[in-house]
Amino acid sequence: MKTSSQRLPIHSMTGFARVSGRANDTLAWTITLKSVNHRYLDLHMRMPSGAEALEMFLRRKLKERVVRGHLEVTLNLDRGAAVSAAFDAALLRGYIETFRQAAAQNGLKDEPDLNAIFRLPGVFTGESRQGEAEMEAVEREVRGQLDELLDALNAMRRHEGELLAAELGSSMQRLEVTVVEVAGLRQGVQRAYFDRIAERLSGLLNGTFDRDRILQEAALLADRSDVEEEVARMRTHIRHVHSLLEAGGEIGKKLDFLLQEMNREANTLLSKTGGVSGNGQRITELGLEMKSEIEKAREQVQNLE
Numbered sequence: 001m002k003t004s005s006q007r008l009p010i011h012s013m014t015g016f017a018r019v020s021g022r023a024n025d026t027l028a029w030t031i032t033l034k035s036v037n038h039r040y041l042d043l044h045m046r047m048p049s050g051a052e053a054l055e056m057f058l059r060r061k062l063k064e065r066v067v068r069g070h071l072e073v074t075l076n077l078d079r080g081a082a083v084s085a086a087f088d089a090a091l092l093r094g095y096i097e098t099f100r101q102a103a104a105q106n107g108l109k110d111e112p113d114l115n116a117i118f119r120l121p122g123v124f125t126g127e128s129r130q131g132e133a134e135m136e137a138v139e140r141e142v143r144g145q146l147d148e149l150l151d152a153l154n155a156m157r158r159h160e161g162e163l164l165a166a167e168l169g170s171s172m173q174r175l176e177v178t179v180v181e182v183a184g185l186r187q188g189v190q191r192a193y194f195d196r197i198a199e200r201l202s203g204l205l206n207g208t209f210d211r212d213r214i215l216q217e218a219a220l221l222a223d224r225s226d227v228e229e230e231v232a233r234m235r236t237h238i239r240h241v242h243s244l245l246e247a248g249g250e251i252g253k254k255l256d257f258l259l260q261e262m263n264r265e266a267n268t269l270l271s272k273t274g275g276v277s278g279n280g281q282r283i284t285e286l287g288l289e290m291k292s293e294i295e296k297a298r299e300q301v302q303n304l305e
Contacts, residue, residue: 008248011305012160013037013069017153019145023137028078031142033153037303038070046074050135054142065150067250068305077138092123157305164300165245168255171297172238175262178286178293179238182269183231185283227283230269234290237262252304259298266290 013035020030043062047055058073099112117123237258244251244258270287273280 007246009158010161010165010245010248010251011067011154011157012164012303013157013252013305014160014303015069015153015157017149017156019149019152021141021145023134023141026079027134027138029075029138029141030078031073031075031149033071033073033149035066035069035071035153035157038068041066041068042070044070044072046072048075048077048135050132051075051139054135054139057139057143058146061146061150065154068252075138075142087118087123092117095120095123161304164304165248168297168300169242169245171293171300172241175290175293176235176238178289179231179234182227182283182286185286186227186231227269227272230265230272234262234265237265250305252301255301255304256298259294259301263291263294263298266294 014037015035016033018030018032020028022028041063043059045055045058054075062071062073095117096112099117102108103110241255241258244254266287269290270284273283273287
C-alpha cells in the first residue's frame with residue numbers, strides 16, 4: 001500500500017481556469033479552460049481564424065495533462081475601441097471589376113452590392129480580422145502561459161477530486177456500519193426462515209411425513225436464503241474501494257465498476273430476505289439503505305477521472 005507521501009492525486013473532471021494577456025498595445029487575448037465529466041477525453045476548441053497551429057499545439061499539450069473529461073478551450077481576441085475598420089481597396093476594386101465583366105458578358109445590368117462584397121474573404125479588415133504577425137504574437141503569449149493555465153485547471157480538479165474522495169470514504173464507512181448490522185441479524189433471519197418452511201411443509205403433509213427428511217429440506221432451503229456470501233462480498237468490495245482511495249490516481253472507472261457490483265449484492269440480499277418476518281424486515285430496511293448509499297456514491301464517482 002502506498003504511504004501518504006506516495007499517494008497519487010485524485011482528480012475530479014470538473015474544473016475551470018482562465019489566463020489573459022496582450023499581444024500588443026491594441027490587441028488583448030483571453031484563453032479559458034472549462035471541464036466537466038465525460039467517459040473519455042473530449043476536446044472542444046473555439047479558436048479564431050488563423051489559430052490552426054496554436055490549436056494543434058494545445059490539443060497535444062492537453063492530452064498530456066488531462067486524462068478524461070469534456071474540455072472546452074476558448075480563445076478570445078479583443079481589440080481596443082480606438083481601432084477603426086478598414087478594407088483592402090485593391091481587392092475591392094478587383095471584385096467590382098470582375099462582377100461588371102461577368103454581368104456584361106451575360107447581358108445583365110446589375111451593379112455589385114457592397115454589403116455582399118465586404119463579406120467576401122479578405123476585403124473587410126476590421127476588428128474581427130487579425131494579421132498574421134498579430135496571431136503569431138498571440139500564439140507566443142499563449143504558449144508561454146499554458147503551463148500556468150493547466151496548473152490552475154488541475155489544481156481546481158485536484159481540490160474537487162479530494163473532496164469527492166473524502167466523501168466516498170465516509171460513504172463506505174456508513175455502508176460498513178450497515179453491513180455489520182446485517183451480519184449480526186443474519187442467523188436470526190435464517191432460523192426464522194427455517195421455522196416458517198418447516199411449518200408450511202408440515203401443514204401441507206397433514207402430519208404424515210418423515211420429520212427428519214422435512215427438516216433436512218427446510219434446512220437446505222433456509223441455507224439458500226442465507227446472506228452470508230453477500231455480506232462477505234460487500235465487505236470485500238468496501239475494502240477495495242478504500243484501497244483505491246488510498247492509492248489515488250485514475251480510479252473513476254474502477255470505482256464505478258465496484259459500486260455496480262455492490263449494488264448487485266444489495267439486490268440479491270433484498271431478494272433473499274423479502275417476506276421474512278422479524279429480523280428479515282430490518283435487513284430489508286438495511287438493504288434499501290445500502291442501495292441508497294451506493295447510488296449516491298455512484299453519482300459522485302461519475303465526476304472522478
